[in-house]
Each structure stands twice: as C-alpha cells, then as structure tokens.
Amino acid sequence: MKALEWTGDSLKILDQTKLPIEISYRNATTYKEVAEAIEKMEVRGAPAIGAAAAYGYALGALGYPGDREGLQAYMDGVQDRLSETRPTAVNLFWALRRMEDRLRELHETTDLNEIRQRLLQEAENIAEDDRRVNRLIGDTGNAIVPDEANILTHCNAGALATVEFGTALGVIRAAHQGGKKIHVYADETRPFLQGARLTAFELMNDSIPVTLIADNMAGFLMQQGKIDLVIVGADRIAANGDTANKIGTYSLAVLAQAHGIPFYIAAPTSTIDLKVAGGQEIPIEERNPNELREVFGIQTAPADVPVYNPAFDVTPAKLITGIITEKGIVSSPYSVNLLKIMVRS
C-alpha cells in the first residue's frame, strides 16, 4: 500500500483520513486536486507531501492550456496554490523549489510537451530519491538500535508518510528486517490519530510487534522502564538542530531526557532548512478546532468549546540525541554538523 503513485496521467493518492477502516484512493488529475488532498491531510507526512507537491506541479504543467509565453506566470500560480496548503513541513517548499528550478533551466526550450515531460521526470526523480533516501535512513539508523528494544514512536513517520519505507519507521523496519527483536509502542497521536490509524496499521501489516497507547501514557511507560529508545520523524529542522514535528513530540523529548532515554529524529536532509536559524522561526500550523471537538464526525466535547489546536511543536536541539539522515547521523553541535552534512555530497 503506497501513499502515492503516478499512474501515467494522474496521481493516485491513498486517502489516509479514512485508514484503517476504509482503503480508498483519490485519482488527482489536476494540481488543484493535489493541493486539496494535501490540505485535507489525505496525503500527509513531510516527505510524502514534498513528492505529492512535485507531482502536483507536473500536473499543473500537463494541464496548462496556453502557449509557451504564458507558462511561467501560470506555473507561478500553480506553485503558490501548492505552497499555501501547509506551512510547517519544509519538504513541500523544497520539492516545489526543485521543480521551479527545473522549469527555469528550460527557459530556452520552446516545445511545451518537452517541458511537460521534463517536469514530470523531475517529479519522478524526487519520488525515486525519496525511496532511496528512506532505505539509507533505515540502514544508517539501524546502527543505534539495540539488538532487543522497545521503541516509542509518535505520529506516523512510516511508509505512509513517505513515498516508500519511511523515516522513523524505516529505521524500525531496517532493524526488524535485520533480525533485531523490536517491539514498538505507538502513541495514538491526537487529534488526527496517525499513530492509532496509520502506524499501528502499517506495523501490523509488516508483522512488526506493536502496542497502541494513548499519548498521555508515554511518561508512565518510561517510568516503568518499558521504553529503550524514542524515534520520531520531522517536518522541519532548523540550522541549529531545533526540530518541528507533530504536536506532542516536544513533550516526549522532555520525558525522554528526564528518564535518560535516547531521543532520535529520523529525516531526509530535504527536511533541514538552513535558512531558518532556530525553532522560534518555524511557522506552526494551527488547524480547525473541530479536530478536537469531534472524532470521525462524532462529537466528543461541547460543540462550542474554545480550542487550541497547533499541529506541530518544536523540540530544542539540546533534547535530541541525534538526527538520522541518509548521509549519516548528525549529533551536537548541530550548528556545525548540520552545515557539514548539507555540503557533503
């Protein structure tokens, strides 16, 4: 089961809002549909959002009705629409910039169909890179996983959050496939329940032992010595190592430190944003209050209760044991070491 797949003329998007109860797809044939799927979190997870946006950009070019002269202005509009879907995950902007750069390189090309094919190829490259990078993250991260380990993860940084294999769950998958005795605690990750709906589902499909807990149980598990390691994904990593990830990550990092438990981020280098100096500069998306007043449309709180619903939080670098990337594991001092890894080919 894949989060997204190019069919030849459309992007087939698994609707993750309905998992695991219903397996349904959206066949997006326009960039607007892709933008809507990202906004509604039908496709989510920083690397998957990046790849989906790249295909969305290509669909924009494929559907462009005008002549060569008007293409750039039209594609700027496509890019704007895709950019405004979600503010925190930087992979979205990274992928769109890569597509934009490719288009600008083609400024002397007058054949619209050639441009369209080149942009589609670039989207395919982005997706293929993500597949490769996730495998590398898995192999790299496997080094820090003990032969037997109870691992806590948050949200879903799995195959469903990427094009394939996953980041945090990629490390877990690689360790499991390598014969290590891994057991995962997945916390359900309110309000969107990515842990309950996606991570539990994905790990069960791969026969990796998993136990579901509520978000508020993590501390109690740590107190009882039931967690050896925490691995989560990332939506944006600042130049100093501060990391934005799904709301609740920061609490887990504080709890892990209080219990002396290693706390790792697993993410591709496309998640690292050197233009952002520190976590306080990362924009934090706030989502619809109804996400906390309802579950699957069923009311769970007073209908008019005021709600605070940030989708992400920022974990300061000092709480992070290491950042697992496709180019190796980065550790403190992050300001120096993130820069080093970004210039390494």
Next chain:
Amino acid sequence: MKALEWTGDSLKILDQTKLPIEISYRNATTYKEVAEAIEKMEVRGAPAIGAAAAYGYALGALGYPGDREGLQAYMDGVQDRLSETRPTAVNLFWALRRMEDRLRELHETTDLNEIRQRLLQEAENIAEDDRRVNRLIGDTGNAIVPDEANILTHCNAGALATVEFGTALGVIRAAHQGGKKIHVYADETRPFLQGARLTAFELMNDSIPVTLIADNMAGFLMQQGKIDLVIVGADRIAANGDTANKIGTYSLAVLAQAHGIPFYIAAPTSTIDLKVAGGQEIPIEERNPNELREVFGIQTAPADVPVYNPAFDVTPAKLITGIITEKGIVSSPYSVNLLKIMVRS
C-alpha cells in the same frame, strides 16, 4: 447538575459516559445497579465513587429480604461486590469501611428498619461531608492561585467527580468566585475524554474561561509560558506522598518540573491511604483495550491491535509542590506532614 442524588428510595446517577452530548440518568434501586454504574464509569471520580458506594451499601440493606441474623453475612457480600468495581481510588474502600463500621456499631440493634435508616443516614453523612470538604479544599487552595492565572488541569476533578463543587475544579471555582482572573486549559484526557466531555462542559456551565487541548499539547503550552499552575485531583495518596491519579498525570508532573511550574494535587483526606507506604504499592487498574480502539463505538485503530490501557499512573511525591486538603495544604516532607494532618481533627 449533580453526579448523584438520593431520591428517597433510589440513587439517581448522572450517566457521565454520555456527557456532554446526552444528559441521562440511571435510577439505581439496588446495590448491584450501583456497582454496575461504578464499573462502567457512569459515575466516576474518587470522591463521587466513595459516596455512590456508600449509598449502594445502604441500598443493599434496604433491599435485604432476610432476618436480623443473616444481615451481616449478606452485607459482607454487598460490600464485596461494591469493592470489586474499581481497584485504584481508595475513597471507595474508605466509604465502605465507614459503612461497615457503622453496621458493626449497631450489632445490638435488632430492629432491621432502624439499622436500614442508620445506614442510609451514614451514606447521607458521607455525601454531606464531601460537599463541605470540597468547599474547604476550594477555600484552602485559593491561597496558592495567583490573581491572574492560566491553570492546566487533567481529567475531571470537578463537581462531577464529587458530590458537589469539586477538588481541583473546586480550587479553580473558588478562585474564580473570589474575583481572580482564571483561564483553564483542559486536556482532553484520552481514552475516556473526561477533560473534553466533563471538565470543558462543567467550566462552560459556570462561565469559567476554558480552552480544550489534546493531552500531547501540554508540554508545548508550558514551553511557550502559557501555563502558570497545574492542579489535578487524586485517586489515592500513599503515606510518602506518592499520588495515583488519572493516566497522564505523571507526564504532566515531569513536564511541570522541567518548566519550573508549580504542580498541585487537590483531594480530601479520605484519599490519603496511610496503609500504603509508597506509590509502587498502589494497584493500577487496566481497562478494556477497546477504549483505545474506539471512540463512542467508532473504530479509530486496527480492530485487533494490541493495547496497553492503564487507567492511572503514580506521580512521585518529589514532583508535587503541595497537596491541597480540607485541613490545609500539605507539602514536603510528606511522610511527616501527611501523618500530622491525618491525626489533626
């Protein structure tokens, strides 16, 4: 709206599992119905469970069909049934012991109806004591609440968790009624959603400003300086001050300490169990895994995912700034000061 009310011949129990969507009651006319209501969490919250069990015991005597000779053995059975409903909150056992003591004091009384009336009177006394005690907790606790404060609370330690007024919410109510500018963050408290369903509802009814958050947002709020104070209830307090309360309380206590935020417990002295030396001796109830696989009967996770569902955790005394009781605020060293307050009349 009251959690429980004696009607003259039955115990009217507000079914809190359906709040705030539906306001419905169970009219319990037998001790078995009261036991069932406690088990199913239709009535919940340590002090309310204690009072409900006392009325259940009285209903046992009122419904006793035999003669004086067989009464004690019958009531032992009633007590056993009520005792086995929930293991963690000590107020249940405290109230039942008080009823049992009262029955034993009447060993020379041969008039069954007099015994029944005396037992009913004792249940009324327990309920009346709880009303009085909660007001005192509110007044006492008000002393530690700043004139303006953002207060985080967990689960529901409100009027709905007691006979009236509440413990943690009693303190908040007293501060609000005293003219302080109070704003409450209520975390939703998975899996049973007492924060979303009960605390938000109760505070809105009293026009006390409240904002609902997911459990995993508490750390992020603290990081942003949005929390001045944490106040929660308790289900059992050990002789050394270790406190069992709703799952998630321990995580909040660790987070509060990491951010230098005062962390208070509010509870009647009937919650203090000097027979239990430390938290590791407090039995922790584990509940049905389906509570984490479903919300209001709607599936939210793979139907067969393994689940860990402890209903409580234990916060070590060292993380607790103070315990607000009807006899005053107890602080460290708890082993000495809890003993002192228990012998004080």
